[in-house]
Amino acid sequence: MAAEKLDTEIRREQIAEAALQLLGTHGIRQLSVAAVAEQVGLVPSAIYRHFEGKEEVLGAVLELIGERLMANVEAVCREWTGSLERLERLLDRHVQLIRENQAIPRVMFSDEMAGGDSRRKAKTYETIRTYLRGVAKIVRQGQKAGEIRSDVQADAIAMLFVGIIQPGAVLWHLSDGQFDITRHAKRTWRLYRDAIVA
Amino acid sequence: MAAEKLDTEIRREQIAEAALQLLGTHGIRQLSVAAVAEQVGLVPSAIYRHFEGKEEVLGAVLELIGERLMANVEAVCREWTGSLERLERLLDRHVQLIRENQAIPRVMFSDEMAGGDSRRKAKTYETIRTYLRGVAKIVRQGQKAGEIRSDVQADAIAMLFVGIIQPGAVLWHLSDGQFDITRHAKRTWRLYRDAIVA
DNA sequence: GCCGATTGTGAATCTATATTCACAACAGGA
DNA sequence: TCCTGTTGTGAATATAGATTCACAATCGGC
Numbered sequence: 270m271a272a273e274k275l276d277t278e279i280r281r282e283q284i285a286e287a288a289l290q291l292l293g294t295h296g297i298r299q300l301s302v303a304a305v306a307e308q309v310g311l312v313p314s315a316i317y318r319h320f321e322g323k324e325e326v327l328g329a330v331l332e333l334i335g336e337r338l339m340a341n342v343e344a345v346c347r348e349w350t351g352s353l354e355r356l357e358r359l360l361d362r363h364v365q366l367i368r369e370n371q372a373i374p375r376v377m378f379s380d381e382m383a384g385g386d387s388r389r390k391a392k393t394y395e396t397i398r399t400y401l402r403g404v405a406k407i408v409r410q411g412q413k414a415g416e417i418r419s420d421v422q423a424d425a426i427a428m429l430f431v432g433i434i435q436p437g438a439v440l441w442h443l444s445d446g447q448f449d450i451t452r453h454a455k456r457t458w459r460l461y462r463d464a465i466v467a
Numbered sequence: 468m469a470a471e472k473l474d475t476e477i478r479r480e481q482i483a484e485a486a487l488q489l490l491g492t493h494g495i496r497q498l499s500v501a502a503v504a505e506q507v508g509l510v511p512s513a514i515y516r517h518f519e520g521k522e523e524v525l526g527a528v529l530e531l532i533g534e535r536l537m538a539n540v541e542a543v544c545r546e547w548t549g550s551l552e553r554l555e556r557l558l559d560r561h562v563q564l565i566r567e568n569q570a571i572p573r574v575m576f577s578d579e580m581a582g583g584d585s586r587r588k589a590k591t592y593e594t595i596r597t598y599l600r601g602v603a604k605i606v607r608q609g610q611k612a613g614e615i616r617s618d619v620q621a622d623a624i625a626m627l628f629v630g631i632i633q634p635g636a637v638l639w640h641l642s643d644g645q646f647d648i649t650r651h652a653k654r655t656w657r658l659y660r661d662a663i664v665a
Numbered sequence: 666g667c668c669g670a671t672t673g674t675g676a677a678t679c680t681a682t683a684t685t686c687a688c689a690a691c692a693g694g695a
Numbered sequence: 696t697c698c699t700g701t702t703g704t705g706a707a708t709a710t711a712g713a714t715t716c717a718c719a720a721t722c723g724g725c
Contacts, residue, residue: 274672274721297496301712314714315673323713378576378637394641397634425654428638432630432655436595439576440626443592456623457630464662472691472702500683512684513703521683 272310280319283309285329292330293371297382302326327382328389334373335396337366342403352411353466356430357458359404364454367438374438401427408465418467426465433457470508478517481507483527490528491569495580500524525580526587532571533594535564540601550609551664554628555656557602562652565636572636599625606663616665624663631655 275283287308291300302323306313320326341362345355367373376382377397382389404427411417417426434454441450473481485506489498500521504511518524539560543553565571574580575595580587602625609615615624632652639648 271673271720277672280672302714303712311672312674313712314675314716317714318672378633390641390643394638397638397641421658422654425651425658428634428651429627429631429655429658431634432632433627434630435576435633436626436629440592440595443588443595453623453626456620457627460619460623460627460662464658469690469703475702478702499681501681509702510704511682512686512705515684516702 272312272315277319280309280311281329284316284319284326285333288326288330289333289370289372291372292376293373296375324389328392330372330376331382331389331392331396334370334376335399337370337373338396338400339403341366342400342407346407352407352414352416353462355407356404356411357462359407360430360433360454360458363434364451367434367441368450371438371442374435375442378435401431404430412467415467417465421465429461429464433461470510470513475517478507478509479527482514482517482524483531486524486528487531487568487570489570490574491571494573522587526590528570528574529580529587529590529594532568532574533597535568535571536594536598537601539564540598540605544605550605550612550614551660553605554602554609555660557605558628558631558652558656561632562649565632565639566648569640572633573640576633599629602628609663610665613665615663619663627659627662631659 284305288300288305291304291308295304302316303313305326306316316326320329341359345358345362349355349358377393382393401424405423408417408423408426408430412419412423434450437448437450437453437457440448482503486498486503489502489506493502500514501511503524504514514524518527539557543556543560547553547556575591580591599622603621606615606621606624606628610617610621632648635646635648635651635655638646
């Protein structure tokens with residue numbers, strides 16, 4: 270039975286989303302064009318109507334992740350003013366995002382992606398740096414406002430922010446959800462907060 | 468030209484080590500039996516004299532990593548007494564270990580490994596937990612001794628310890644060594660230390 | 666309603682890799 | 696020295712999965 274014909278822009282999004290999903294449940298080694306196609310409800314060869322090949326699909330996934338990460342940064346900056354509140358909320362959103370997309374931490378912090386060409390490696394690097402820059406910006410504002418200690422570089426503070434989640438996210442995934450990442454984030458936040466307040 | 472005939476125990480170690488090395492330079496997608504064999508100076512089929520297959524090789528790599536991680540924990544416990552010193556030195560050693568084996572953080576915190584069977588996933592989980600338990604033990608001693616704050620679970624403190632390195636390790640790898648992980652660890656240690664002292 | 670362009674399909678192809686196997690070389694013990 | 700078990704080799708096999716292609720269905724504009 271033939272699938273509905275949809276605009277290539279729509280399909281590209283669907284495909285990237287499907288790949289992201291699959292990357293969460295199985296590793297990159299499992300990620301086959303066939304699996305992605307099935308998830309979308311298409312036949313493998315149809316993928317090539319919308320992407321040059323598997324590599325490009327992975328690139329789109331990376332793009333997608335980058336967008337979502339930055340959307341969170343922008344959201345907290347919009348909704349809150351204090352830098353500490355912003356960071357705390359960003360943490361909440363980050364946990365939420367990870368819970369919905371297990372693949373994110375793995376893809377970003379594992380270079381599973383970087384396997385193919387080295388362009389992807391560079392792009393992954395850039396995506397992470399962009400996110401870190403966003404966090405660091407919040408931190409710097411906090412430092413200017415005297416809410417966050419200024420004797421440590423904003424970059425370092427931003428990176429430790431990511432470090433709050435990363436190990437927990439992995440445990441959460443490896444334990445099939447046993448490990449309570451939300452609680453972990455809450456607990457660790459207290460620690461982190463105390464470490465960075467002025 | 469035929470390779471020297473060596474005892475299977477030796478070969479197993481060589482093979483695991485070679486795989487670990489390759490996992491560092493290329494991702495898991497690149498890791499082929501052929502590549503491992505070449506690195507050891509053998510022919511692909513020779514691998515099967517010592518391992519059941521690729522999966523088992525990956526298992527051995529995991530084992531290897533676990534041993535090295537725990538060796539560090541034991542070393543700092545042997546060489547130092549204060550819990551803060553122990554943690555600081557463990558951090559040094561951890562950075563060192565990562566610098567020598569890029570694959571470690573990626574393998575451990577990326578579940579690249581967990582792709583195959585779910586036994587590996589469970590084993591990866593156990594390996595990480597074991598390491599975390601080791602760190603947490605140091606932390607608890609510090610809490611008893613009054614060196615480390617007691618109002619936060621030792622587990623959380625141990626996990627953040629890992630979080631100090633993890634993001635930096637990834638950036639270091641993705642940037643091909645541009646990012647200075649050693650400096651990052653030093654800077655972040657100050658932050659972390661302040662966060663956990665009693 | 667007709668036409669070109671776009672999207673979907675199924676079969677065929679192509680390649681990379683894991684794995685197997687029969688045979689060769691070698692080690693060490695009897 | 697001979698025998699047996701172990702390790703290494705190269706060729707052959709098997710398979711999964713990416714990619715291509717000729718053809719069919721569908722859509723939008725005229």
